[in-house]
Structures are given as C-alpha cells and as structure tokens.
Amino acid sequence: MKKQLFALLFALVPLTAMAAGGASVPYSMTPDLDDKASLQRGMQLYTNYCMGCHSLEHQRFARAAEDLGMPQDLVEENLIFSSDLAFNDQMHIAMNKDDAEAWFGAPPPDLTLESRLRGTDWIYSYLLSFYKDPSTGTGVNNAVFDMVAMPNVLEPLQGVQEMVCSETDRPVEGAELDPLTGKYQSCDVLQVTQPGELEPDEFEEAVYDLTNFLAYVGEPSKLQAQTLAPKVLIFIFIFGVIAYLLKREYWRDIH
Ligand code: HEC
Numbered sequence: 001m002k003k004q005l006f007a008l009l010f011a012l013v014p015l016t017a018m019a020a021g022g023a024s025v026p027y028s029m030t031p032d033l034d035d036k037a038s039l040q041r042g043m044q045l046y047t048n049y050c051m052g053c054h055s056l057e058h059q060r061f062a063r064a065a066e067d068l069g070m071p072q073d074l075v076e077e078n079l080i081f082s083s084d085l086a087f088n089d090q091m092h093i094a095m096n097k098d099d100a101e102a103w104f105g106a107p108p109p110d111l112t113l114e115s116r117l118r119g120t121d122w123i124y125s126y127l128l129s130f131y132k133d134p135s136t137g138t139g140v141n142n143a144v145f146d147m148v149a150m151p152n153v154l155e156p157l158q159g160v161q162e163m164v165c166s167e168t169d170r171p172v173e174g175a176e177l178d179p180l181t182g183k184y185q186s187c188d189v190l191q192v193t194q195p196g197e198l199e200p201d202e203f204e205e206a207v208y209d210l211t212n213f214l215a216y217v218g219e220p221s222k223l224q225a226q227t228l229a230p231k232v233l234i235f236i237f238i239f240g241v242i243a244y245l246l247k248r249e250y251w252r253d254i255h
Contacts, residue, residue, distance in 0.1 A: 024173055025144060029124040029208055031115075031215035033223050039068045042213025045206060047079040049153050053100065053108035056091035059217050064091075067216070067223050105137070106149040115211075115218035124211040127154065128204065131163045131190055143190060158203045159196030164189055 032038065043064060046056075065075045065087070072087055080087070082094055101107045114123060126144040130152035133141035140152040143163070152158075165187040168175065175186035192200055216223060 025119075025121050025125045026170065027125045027128055028121040029211055031120050031212050033212075033216055033226060035212065036069050038209045038212050039216050040070060041206070042209035042211070042216075043068060043070075044079060045210045046213055047081065050111070050210075051081070051091065051093060052153075053093065053095060053104075053150075054111045055093040056112045056217055057110045058112040059091050059220070060088060061085070061091060062088045063220060064217075067220055104149040108150065111214060111217070113218055115215045120211050120215050123214055124207060127207045127210065129190060130155070130158075131161045132193075133163075143188070154203075154207070155196065157196050157198045157206060158200075159192045160194040161190050162193045163187070164191045164193075166191060 061075055061080060062072070064070075065072060076087055084094060085092065095108075097107050118126075122144065126142060129143035129145075130140045131143060132139065135141075136147065138149070138151040140155075142148040142150075165185075166189040167178070167181065167183040168186055168189050169183060171177070171184055174188060175184035177183075178185055196203070198206060
C-alpha cells in the first residue's frame, strides 16, 4: 500500500509541474543577491519599464535603498516618478485595477512574490521570449506565456524579435536533430530581426538584472540573513573560546 502511495505521489509531481509551468521554460538564471550593482540596475529597469503597470506592494523604496546600498536622494531623484509616492512608501502604482483590466483584458499582477510563484527561470525566460505576432491585440506574443496580454515593453532595448525557422544548438520543442551538423532544425527559433538599443548579450544581462531584482524583492530578508550569518558565526566562535577558557579556569583548582 505504501509503495503504491509513493508511486502515485511521484506520478503526480511532473503533472503538477506541468500544470504550473505550461509552456517549457527555455532559459535559466541563478540569482546572485550579493551582486548589489546588478540589483541596483535591476531596480532602475523595474522602476523605468515595469512600474507603470506592476506594483510591488510588499516592498518599500526605503527598504530596497537600504538593502541595495543606494542613498535616499539618488532614489528620490531617479527612481520615484510619481508625485504621489514618497521614499518611505510601498512601491504602489497609480493605475487602477479596473482600468488596467479594461485596457489590457487582464490586470497586471503585483510582482512582489512573482519570483516565488513562478521561479526566476520562468521570469527570465518570459522576458526573453516576446516575439512579433501581428495576429494579437498587442502585436506580440510570448513563447513562454501564450497569448499574454502584456505588451513587449522592453522592445526599445531588445529590438524586434521574431519566430523564425532556423538551426539551433538547443533542443527546442518540436525540433529535429540534423545528424550531419549536430544542430536542431526548428521553426520555433527566436531571433532579433531589427536591433534595439542593446546587443543581444547586453539585453540578456539587463533581463538578468531585472530578474535578479525580482528574486531579491521576493525574499528581502534573505539578503539580511546573508550579511548576518558570518557575524553570527564569528560571535559563536568567540563565545565558544571564552566559554572554554572560563571552564578551564573553574576546573583548575578542583582537579
Ligand atoms: C503596459 C502595462 C505593462 C507593463 C509596463 C509591464 N507589464 Fe507585465 N504584464 C502586464 C499585463 C496586462 C500582464 C497580464 C498578462 C496576462 O495575464 O495575460 C502582465 C504580466 C506579467 C507577468 C506574468 C505574471 C503572471 O505570473 O501571470 C510578468 C512576470 C510581468 N508581467 C513582468 C513584467 C516586467 C518585468 C515588466 C517590466 C520590464 C513588465 N511586466 C511591464 C502589463 C504590463
């Protein structure tokens, strides 16, 4: 009976993963919360390109500034665009939820916990996977989130990306391996056909920084824990030495 239960459990794992993921997640990234420069660039990109629509309800500007090592005046001058928002406020947006739903057909969700909900690989892949599709209302579609209601707001940076037939090193879905070249033939290859402000690798870095920032926002206390941990260890070590010396002192006369 136990065995069967286990078997059932294991059978369910990929099923739930599929239900949560939907389309495949082609790219991966490893967040680096120690890379403050990356997190700062990510926050700058976020406030410039995303905060028009997506709030971070559980994040305050002041907390982010402190954690990421940014002075208050710099944040106030460069990252807070709404006159309704102050340094100590949460990162709200001015847009009303109902308006947003009417405009886009789906409300842009709050992204504070997005990195926990979807995972950083998903966010990273999603932001890299917009492509031109004249049949949709926004003129773009997304290989990771089919028929997404979000416009491709990073297009000025990335350029126009299209889905083309080409060779790829990566076994994308439905691709066929060409035994002669060792490459995959696929008609689901995303390719930038009109360059934007950034080169493709620079754009990937920008998307990395943005995703890294969202990883931080999902778990701001992790950053604190990381800086606290070495201090706690040093404390325990010094305390241990003192306790040991004290113990020796106490027992000296008894032996
Ligand atoms: C013009 C408004 C707008 C802007 C600006 C915008 N988004 Fe969106 N975004 C949306 C809408 C609308 C959706 C909901 C899409 C849907 O459900 O079809 C969405 C969905 C998302 C999702 C998926 C949420 C989920 O799990 O379902 C992520 C992640 C996301 N946006 C990230 C970003 C990031 C990062 C930026 C900045 C680079 C950004 N968005 C800028 C409108 C916007």
